[in-house]
Structures are given as structure tokens and as C-alpha cells.
Amino acid sequence: MSLDLNIFFEASPDPGVTYAGMLLSGLAWTVALALLAWVLALIVGTAVGVARTLPFKWLVMLGNAYVEVFRNIPLLVQLFLWYFVLPEILPAAIGNWIKSFDAPWGPFFTALVGLGLFTSARIAEQVRAGINSLAKGQRNAGLAVGMTLGQTYRYVLLPMAARRIIPPLTSEFMTIFKNSSVALTIGVIELTAQAQQMNEFTFRTYEALGAATVIYIIVALTVNQLMALIERKSYIPGLIKQER
Amino acid sequence: MIKIDNVSKHYGPFQVLKNCSTEVKKGEVVVVCGPSGSGKSTLIKCVNALEPFQQGSITVSGVSVGDKKTNLPKLRAQVGMVFQHFELFPHMSLTENLAIAQIKVLGRRREEAMDKGMKLLERVGLKAHAHKYPGQLSGGQQQRVAIARALAMDPICMLFDEPTSALDPEMINEVLDVMVELAQEGMTMMCVTHEMGFAKKVANRVIFMDQGEIIEDREKHAFFETPASDRAQQFLSKILTH
Numbered sequence: 018m019s020l021d022l023n024i025f026f027e028a029s030p031d032p033g034v035t036y037a038g039m040l041l042s043g044l045a046w047t048v049a050l051a052l053l054a055w056v057l058a059l060i061v062g063t064a065v066g067v068a069r070t071l072p073f074k075w076l077v078m079l080g081n082a083y084v085e086v087f088r089n090i091p092l093l094v095q096l097f098l099w100y101f102v103l104p105e106i107l108p109a110a111i112g113n114w115i116k117s118f119d120a121p122w123g124p125f126f127t128a129l130v131g132l133g134l135f136t137s138a139r140i141a142e143q144v145r146a147g148i149n150s151l152a153k154g155q156r157n158a159g160l161a162v163g164m165t166l167g168q169t170y171r172y173v174l175l176p177m178a179a180r181r182i183i184p185p186l187t188s189e190f191m192t193i194f195k196n197s198s199v200a201l202t203i204g205v206i207e208l209t210a211q212a213q214q215m216n217e218f219t220f221r222t223y224e225a226l227g228a229a230t231v232i233y234i235i236v237a238l239t240v241n242q243l244m245a246l247i248e249r250k251s252y253i254p255g256l257i258k259q260e261r
Numbered sequence: 262m263i264k265i266d267n268v269s270k271h272y273g274p275f276q277v278l279k280n281c282s283t284e285v286k287k288g289e290v291v292v293v294c295g296p297s298g299s300g301k302s303t304l305i306k307c308v309n310a311l312e313p314f315q316q317g318s319i320t321v322s323g324v325s326v327g328d329k330k331t332n333l334p335k336l337r338a339q340v341g342m343v344f345q346h347f348e349l350f351p352h353m354s355l356t357e358n359l360a361i362a363q364i365k366v367l368g369r370r371r372e373e374a375m376d377k378g379m380k381l382l383e384r385v386g387l388k389a390h391a392h393k394y395p396g397q398l399s400g401g402q403q404q405r406v407a408i409a410r411a412l413a414m415d416p417i418c419m420l421f422d423e424p425t426s427a428l429d430p431e432m433i434n435e436v437l438d439v440m441v442e443l444a445q446e447g448m449t450m451m452c453v454t455h456e457m458g459f460a461k462k463v464a465n466r467v468i469f470m471d472q473g474e475i476i477e478d479r480e481k482h483a484f485f486e487t488p489a490s491d492r493a494q495q496f497l498s499k500i501l502t503h
Contacts, residue, residue, distance in 0.1 A: 157311050158348035162362035162414060163338025172361055176352050253352050255396025 024221050025228070036215050036225075043211030044232055046121075050128055050207060051194040057133030058140050058193065065137065066144025067170060080141065087138030093199055096131040100124070100203040120204055128200035136193050143185045147178030180251050187244040191237045208232060262287045262418050262449045263308055268317035270303060270473075277303050278314065279473040285418070290450045292460040292481075295470035296496060301453045302345075304470070305420050308451065309340045322417055338366050341411030341419040345427050347403040349395035355382060355406055356391050359413045367414065374413075381409035385439055401432025408439055418449035425456055455500055461485065469493045 025037040034042075069080035087095070104112035118126060151174060159169030201210035212229035216222050263285040270278040277300045285291045293301045306312040308319055310326045310333050319326040324336055349358050359378030363369045369377075382388045385405040387398075395403050404424055411419060421440065425433045437459050444450055444463035454460070460467055460481060467484040469477040471492050477484060488494045 152346065152348075154344055154346050154348040155350070157306075157342075158344060158350070160311060160334075161309060161337055161340075161342040161344075162410065163334045163366040164362060165334045168365055172365065173350055177350075180352065253396065254394045255398075256351050256394065 020224060020227070021221065022224070024219055024224050029215070030218060036219070039211045039215055040208065040228055040232065043206060043208035043229075044236075046125070046205060046207040047194065047197050048236070050125065050132065050200060050205065051197045054129050054133035054136060054197070055190060055193050057129065058136035061134065061137035062140025063144050065141035067148070067175075069141065069145045070148045071166070080145075084138045084141050087134055088142070092132070092135050092196055093202060095135055096128060096199060096203055099131045100127045121206065124200065124204040127203060128197070128205050132193065132196060132200065136189060136196070139189055140186070143182045143189070144178065147182040148174050150181055151177055180248075180253070183244060183248045183251070187241060190244060191240050194236050194240065195233065262289075262322055263451060264320045265304070265308070266318045266320075268304070268307060268314050268319060270307065270312065270314040270316075277473050278307070280317070281470075281473075281475050282317075283468055283475060283478050285449060285451050287449055288447045289465045290444045290448075290452070290463050291466045291468060292464040293451065293453045293468045293470060294455055294457075294460070294496070295476075298472075299470040300473040301470045302422050305422050305451060305453050308420055309337045309342055311342075334366065338362070338414055339417045341414060341416035343404070343407050343411055343419070343421045343424045345423040347395070347400070347407045347427075349403055349407055349410070351395050354392055354394055355387065358395065358406060359410050362410070363413050377413055378409070381412050382406070385409045386435075399432060400428045401435045404428065404432075404436045405439055408436070408443075412443075418451070419443065421450065421452040421454065423453050423455075425454065457485075457497075457501060469496065471496075
């Protein structure tokens, strides 16, 4: 086997685009999809995670149900449900409106919602664990100085919980990039899809998939470094040492 | 100031408080003692509604704690509380610990809050550590900061929930000194503690609890010299022998 790196600079069937360009376009979709889904997952996941720690039974039950639904159905099945089933079971007007989005936007938005909500269930679990890992005394301390429950979360519980869950969140952030490849099944031409196409056009399997692999690794390492930077920036003197 | 009237509390079938009644008048220092599991911490947490109770009533300065319509944050802002495990906010410097509730709850200006915080840190002898974080202090220092944090809100009374029982022996006195000073200034205080030296020095009354009941509630000399109940006698003989 010999690697032919020149293949990346050859023209693809797409007019004016090299194979490298194809892969980079795939990377752009991957990054856009993963980052936007991550933002959605953080917002929804934090809200659901917090809800599950509040002293309101029905909210806790609602949150628990949400997490169980979204983390117990395979991601691929969820994407299919969002893409193929949801528009059919909604009232025709809404269903048709959803289907009116042409590629690439229809598949992209669907993947964004599917991937975001799937990940949000996992983040909700981590947020809940992070808050519960704080001694009950911290909640009491916030309340005792006259803070409302909302202020206690805002100023006391969440800042501490967020710091504690940076390591599992890092894995989750890296995972969402890798999971985004599932979007190719509903027609998002992201990195894996482009690598597959390149393979089909050129039969250069090693080069195409090798390039995709290297790009995924670079993305993952970048995310890892970014989260490590956030962890360093949010370091509290005396705290980590004390806990170890 | 604090009026506890016939309060009962259950955890499921288990009754933690049984018809507790007592009163802490303005300027009084009342020490609550008793064996572990006697309900004393639970009782003091009922006073600022950190623990709910099912029967009876508690009023603080005339405001009913158990009433659903009571603005609890407003009430709690006036009642200082010091916890066994300090419970400083670990992600904030000492000055921020003292300022945050002044700013967010009382609506004080930041400079004003910082200023007041600094004065209180000086008072508990920790001004030089103002920029540090709680994790960088010893337990005794943290507890002094926790007292200062409560005082920053200009409370009308203070609750202490075993403030020295998580401390190494050599740090107990630095915390008790601050508490004695407060008592001598006329602060209304309800203290759950086993520090009988503190009780003898500054308490007006001592309450002895066992199995959720207030067994004795007496003037301190009467309590120490002639405890009426066997249980209080046994308890005293156990903790005063060393």
C-alpha cells in the first residue's frame, strides 16, 4: 500500500473543488452542526438538570422522564424519528412547513435538534450530579443569607457545580463532534459523508478515511485543550487541593 | 424575639421534634445542648425555615416562619446563621463572600458592601486574608469569616448550629472569643453547642433536649448546679468530667 497525498489536490467531480476542498467543506458542516447542537444541549441540559434538583416533585419527575426518553433511544433512531416520522404525525400544515426546508437546511436543522436534545439529556444528568455533589449546606448557606432559591442557584450552586463537571463535560463536548457523523444518514454532507464520497469517486480508501480520522483527532484535541484552558481559568485557590 | 410554640416535626413515621416550646428574648443568649440526635440542630434550622415543621408555630420578631405567605428570604436576611461546616462560598474570595448577599439581597452599593465586609474582617482578625479564598484558611479562620458574613447583613438575631464541633481543639477558642464578644455586645443569640464554658460565661438560659423534646429550659446557674432531670444530670456528668 502506498499513500498518494497528491490525490487531495486533484479536482473532484464538483466543478472547481479539490478533494481537500470537499473534506474541508465537510469539516465546516461538522463544526457548525456540533457547535450549534452543543449550545442547544448546554441550554436545555442545564435547565433540565437544574429542574431535577428543585424542591418541586412534578418538575423532578418531568426532568427524569425527559432524560430517560432521550438517552435510552439510540441517536440514529432519534434522528430518523425527527426526520421521517415527526413531520408525518404533526398537523399537515406544520409537517409541510418542516418539509419545505430544502437540503442542506432541512437535514441540518433536524440533525441539530436531534443531536442537541440527545446530548442535552446526558448534560442534564451531569448537571444534576454536579449540583447534588455539593453539600446541602451550600444551598442552606445561600438561603440563610436571604437569597431566593433562584439567587442561590445563580450565585452559589451553579458556579461550583459547573467547575466540578468540567471533566465529564469535556468528554461530552468531544463526543458531540464524533456523534455528528450520524447526521450523514439523513443527508447532511459533513466530514464523514465527504470522506465516503471521496472514497467512492477515487477508490482511495486509506487516504479518504485516513484524512477524516486525522481531522477528527485534531478537532478532538482542540476541544480538549479549550476545556483544559477553561478549567485552568476557573481554578479556585485552595479548593482542588482541599478536595484531593 | 424568637418564639417557638408547641413545634412538632416528623420525618415520615419518625418524630424528630415533640411539642417544643421556648422563647429567646431580645438581647438574650440561649444555649441549646443535648446528645446527638436529640433534635437540637433541627430545631434551630426550623427557626429560619431551613427545615419545615408540621405543627406549632415559630415567630421571629413577630413574623410567622411557618406561614406560607411569609417572605422567607426577607426574614432569613435578618437572621444570621452560622453552620457547623462553615459553608462559606468556596468560589468567592473572603471579601466577595461577605459582600454578595449585601449587594444581591439588601441592594447595597458594591463599595458600601466591600467597606462593611472589610470592617467585619478586621473585627474577626482576618483583614490581612481578605483576598484569599476559603480553601486557603484554617477551619477556625473560616468559621470566623462565616460569623462575619452573617453580621454583614446587620441581623436582628443570630443562630449558631454547633459552630465549633467541626474544629480542631486549638481553633475552638478563637471562634468562641468572637461569639463571647458578640454576646457581650447584646446580640440576641440561640446557640446549639456543647461548649459549656461558653454557656457558663455568657448564656442567660440553657435548654437541654433529648429525643426531640425540650427536657429543661432554665436559667444557667440553676441548670448547671441543680439539673432537674436524670437525663440532664447524666449528660452533664459525661461532658463536664474532662
